[in-house]
Structures are given as C-alpha cells and as structure tokens.
Amino acid sequence: MSGGVFFSGVYPIGDTDVNNLPVKHLGPAIGYYTQVLGFSVVSREEKQAVLRRDEARIGLAENGQDPEQASCYFAVGDVEALLRELEAKGIEPTPIRLDEHEGKQYRVCFAREPYGVCFCFGQQV
Numbered sequence: 001m002s003g004g005v006f007f008s009g010v011y012p013i014g015d016t017d018v019n020n021l022p023v024k025h026l027g028p029a030i031g032y033y034t035q036v037l038g039f040s041v042v043s044r045e046e047k048q049a050v051l052r053r054d055e056a057r058i059g060l061a062e063n064g065q066d067p068e069q070a071s072c073y074f075a076v077g078d079v080e081a082l083l084r085e086l087e088a089k090g091i092e093p094t095p096i097r098l099d100e101h102e103g104k105q106y107r108v109c110f111a112r113e114p115y116g117v118c119f120c121f122g123q124q125v
Helices: 026-035 079-088
Strands: 007-013 040-044 048-053 056-061 071-076 097-101 104-112 118-124
Touching (some): 007 056, 026 048, 056 071, 079 104, 079 118
Parallel strands (some): 071 118
Antiparallel strands (some): 007 071, 040 048, 104 118
16 A cells, blocks of 8 residues: 555464465455455455455455454554544554564554454553
C-alpha cells in the first residue's frame, strides 16, 4: 500500500504459525487482508495463500484450526498512522497503550479480523 504505514515484520503470539494463519474460507479472508489491511497476494493455491505488505509476509490456510486461537504481532513504523488507516477502513482497533516486552517498550493497539485472528500492531518506543 504505497504511501501508507510501513510494516517491518510479523511475529507469532503464542503457538500461532504466521505462515499458516487459519481461515475458514480462503477467498473472503484474502479479500479482507488485501482490501482492508493493504496486503498483496504473493501466491495462491487451492487452500492456502501467501500475502505480503512491505516486509511482513504471512500465510493464510484452510487448515482446520480455529482462527480465534491465532494471534500475531505486526511491527509498524507509525502506530498512530496505522490506527487512523484502520479507522478509515471501518475497523475499530483498541486505543493505543504502552506495553513492555523483553525489557523494551512498545506503543500498541489491537484489532480482530472478522474471521477470528487477533492482531497486535506496535511500534517500539
């Protein structure tokens, strides 16, 4: 998404495999990730797809796992700009808060995609 917020990476939360984020139906999930979150499709097969936004690369898969049990963290260049970007798309992320992880502080907000996966978006302070 040119001119938007830069995604510098993606990291699993808990046991989530960011290369196989579970989805119930691949087509609608791809539509959400591309149209709302600004990802582009790198490759697609019958039951899985690889998407990318900047340096963040994820895999979506119809793999029988529960999407509501999956979570990942997206490192972004400007969490406030991302919050505005999501709100403009009709997403209601949580307010930005300050969290600490491994001795470092991050400004973060959370959002859940309509198919169940929970996202944390953050920027190191």
